[in-house]
Amino acid sequence: MRIKIAPSILSARFDRLGEQVKEAAEAGADLLHIDVMDGHFVPNLTMGPTIVSSIRPLTKIPFDAHLMVTHPQQFVAPFADAGVDDLTVHVESDHDVRKTIRMIRDAGVKPGLVLNPATPFDRAIPFLPDVDLLLVMTVQPGFAGQAFRSDVVPKIREARAYLDKERLKTELQVDGGIKIDTAPIVAEAGADILVSGSGIFPDHVAANLKKLREVAEKAARLRT
16 A cells, blocks of 8 residues: 655755755655745744745656645635645635635646644535545644644544545545654554655655655555
């Protein structure tokens, strides 16, 4: 069972971001995860469309952008134009979720939905047939390097069971504190895609990614 790995460039060294992007791509990353924070929805500021457009020519792997912003509908066009392949938006943000999903799809980008740790899985159910990706956060979004919250694992299992029961093709992504010791937990619980920042960057990127995938795929085989 193949598990996709999405290195988060929030933990990369920004003084050599281009090199780190290439390292991740050459190491076999399936996606490149881009955390976008507006300083309002979460208490931090990170990357905008300019950074995305500057690194887009460096690799052909998909760019997976996570919009941790209050008004995601305002960011759809700029990030679509910058070259992202999917945009995940929070159900907790201030927007018409269904309308934003449609806007993302109309921009030629795959839409995804995000749930914070405290948000119940039921909040996502009405939208799952319309999205390509469901991202379950295992930390409170806003800062890199937080500790994994094991209390979210039952929600991952619930999401996996629902997606399978409804035969939806929506991929299940997990982000937050994903390292060698926690990757097997979320993989066995049903994740398809693991986002990892400090578990991969900034040093020994290829070795870290390889090991993360190995332990995750071994655990995924135990699902049944």
